[in-house]
Amino acid sequence: MEISGKGLQIGYGEHLVIKELDVTFLSTRITSIIGPNGSGKSTVLKAMTKLLPYKSGVVRLDGRNLADYSSKEWARSVAVLPQIHTAPPDFKVRELVGYGRLPYQKWYEKNGEEDEKIIDWAMKATGVWELREKSINQCSGGESQRVWIATVLTQQPEILFLDEPTTYLDIAHQLEMMQLVKRLNRENGIGIVMVLHDLSQALEVSDWIVVIKDGKKYDEGRPEDVITPKMMKEVYDVECEVVRIPGRATPIIAFKEISA
Numbered sequence: 499m500e501i502s503g504k505g506l507q508i509g510y511g512e513h514l515v516i517k518e519l520d521v522t523f524l525s526t527r528i529t530s531i532i533g534p535n536g537s538g539k540s541t542v543l544k545a546m547t548k549l550l551p552y553k554s555g556v557v558r559l560d561g562r563n564l565a566d567y568s569s570k571e572w573a574r575s576v577a578v579l580p581q582i583h584t585a586p587p588d589f590k591v592r593e594l595v596g597y598g599r600l601p602y603q604k605w606y607e608k609n610g611e612e613d614e615k616i617i618d619w620a621m622k623a624t625g626v627w628e629l630r631e632k633s634i635n636q637c638s639g640g641e642s643q644r645v646w647i648a649t650v651l652t653q654q655p656e657i658l659f660l661d662e663p664t665t666y667l668d669i670a671h672q673l674e675m676m677q678l679v680k681r682l683n684r685e686n687g688i689g690i691v692m693v694l695h696d697l698s699q700a701l702e703v704s705d706w707i708v709v710i711k712d713g714k715k716y717d718e719g720r721p722e723d724v725i726t727p728k729m730m731k732e733v734y735d736v737e738c739e740v741v742r743i744p745g746r747a748t749p750i751i752a753f754k755e756i757s758a
C-alpha cells in the first residue's frame with residue numbers, strides 16, 4: 499500500500515508553509531522526514547493524516563482520494579502520533595490504549611472480545627503490558643511514549659506516522675524506540691513515516707529519506723545518497739563529514755563545528 503501527496507500546498511490561514519510538494523510513502527518502508535526546525539515537516543504529517551486540510555493538491559491512499567474517506571475510515575489505515583500529545587492524567591495505561599479502537603466502533607459500542615485481543619497485542623508488542631494497571635502520569639517519558647505507540651497501533655494501521663518519536667527521550671530509550679519502529683515494520687509489515695532530528699539514527703534505521711527545506715522537498719532517496727556533506731551545508735548550514743567505520747553497516751556524521 500502507498501500514500502501519496504501530489505501538488506500539495508499546505509498552510510495556516512494566509513500563511514502558506516508547504517509551497518509545492520510531491521511525495522510518496524510506501525508501507526514496505528521506514529521513511530524518515532528530516533529538515534530544519536520550522537521547515538514544514540509536522541505540517542506535511544498533519545495534512546497527510548487528515549488533521550489539517552490542505553489548500554491544493556491531492557492525497558491518495560492506494561489511489562483513492564483522502565477526501566473520499568470518513569475520518570474513522572481513514573484512521574483504520576493511517577495512524578499518527580503527533581509531535582505534542584497529552585492524556586488526561588488519571589487515565590490508566592490500559593484505558594488509554596483502548597481508546598485507539600474508537601475508529602472501529604459505533605458510538606454506542608464498548609470494546610468487545612476482538613478489540614480486547616488487539617489491545618493486549620499492542621501492549622505486548624510495545625512492552626507496556628506490565629504497566630497496564632498504572633496511571634499514565636506515573637509513567638516515565640520512555641514508557642509513556644511506548645504507551646502512545648500502543649494506542650495508535652490498536653488502530654491496526656497500514657501506515658504509521660510518528661512526529662519526533664524520540665524527542666525528550668534519553669539515548670537508551672531513543673534506541674529502544676528505533677528498535678520498536680524497526681520491528682513494527684519488518685515483523686508486522688506496518689509502514690513507518692517519521693520525523694527524526696538525529697541524522698545518524700535516520701541513516702541507520704531508514705530505508706528512504708525525504709529532506710524538507712523551506713516548505714519544499716530538497717531531496718529524497720536512500721539514506722547514504724541523501725545524507726551528504728553538501729546537503730548538510732545547504733539545508734542545515736553545518737560542516738560535516740560522513741565517515742565510514744569498518745565493521746559498521748552505516749556511516750556516522752562527524753561535525754566540524756564541534757571538533758574544531
Ligand SMILES: Nc1ncnc2c1ncn2[C@@H]1O[C@H](COP(=O)(O)OP(=O)(O)O)[C@@H](O)[C@H]1O
Nearest residue numbers: 510513515533534535536537538539540541542
Ligand atoms: N498551528 C499553526 N498556526 C500557524 N502557523 C503554524 C502552525 N503550526 C506551524 N506553523 C508554522 O508553520 C511553519 C512550519 O511549522 P512545522 O510544520 O511545525 O515545522 P517543523 O515540524 O518542520 O519544525 C512554521 O513557520 C510554524 O511557525
Ligand SMILES: [Mg+2]
Nearest residue numbers: 539540581661
Ligand atoms: Mg515539527
